[in-house]
Amino acid sequence: MQSMFGKKKKKGSEEVALQITSMADIFTIILVFLLKTTASGLNTVSPNGANLPLGKGQEITHESMKVEISANLVEIDDKAALNLQNFDLPVTEMQANGMSQSIYQAFMDKRKNHQEANSVSELLVLADQNTPYSTLKAVLASAANSGFVDLQLVMVADE
């Protein structure tokens, strides 16, 4: 390293310092970026700490509305829809047709508030790998009843 950034000698007697200040600046920026990315990489994928299952699938080609299921929360487009207790839905939530009233309402609100949501039926599903099927089923039933029937089940790509 010393040879790379060290001082160059002219043919004559005077020493000329190589200007490495700007390189130090660049390195600092890269270092801060890498430290930040390393620290928050997983949180970007699932802010609520949902451990997505591993698997092989297609690449995500376009963004669509997303529902995230973690141990204690169901979120729709980063907005809390329902609190869970260790993946269990509150008993009072369940409707006769198997859907959850709060989650259904949150989906319908999305449809009302966002013009683009009215024309799409695609939904990204980011569910924790330990989510029981009963909870998943209730979320999917709520989504299906509000028109989101084309599911895109998200996994961490298994390299």
Add this chain to the structure above:
Amino acid sequence: MSAGGGGGDGEVELNITPIIDCFTVLIAYLLVSMSFISLSIIDAGVAATAPPSDTPPPETVPPPDPPLTFAISVQEGNKLELKLTGGKENLNLVTPIEALADGPDVNTLKTKVEEIHQLHPDLKEANISADAAIKYKTIMKVISTVKAQLAKVFLAS
């Protein structure tokens, strides 16, 4: 980050070469140890109705050719049950697959789905259902296996 200058007559250069050395090592370490997470998706649909149950339908005149349906049920203990019904032969084939110690037997499932797909090339979709306690990662394993053979997978809601 700029190097400071001296106050006197001669300019004093701050020696930042060791810092650059440290930064280079740190950057190299972070780049190597970083795990780049990439996400992938599997397309699935929501089945309009529950998969066929064991209870017989009410006595009505059946249509001439009931549609060929393929249902996979993930049962307690990660056992699988494949159910192929309908079609020209009016099939009602049930194939159980025992679980392995670490989850469902996806290799046997893959073989069976391949066999079924070879015998019935018109079959393009499967309905997947599971017991309430079955975990999502198990369901995803089954879906991934089935998706390799069939174009569409529906989850029973």
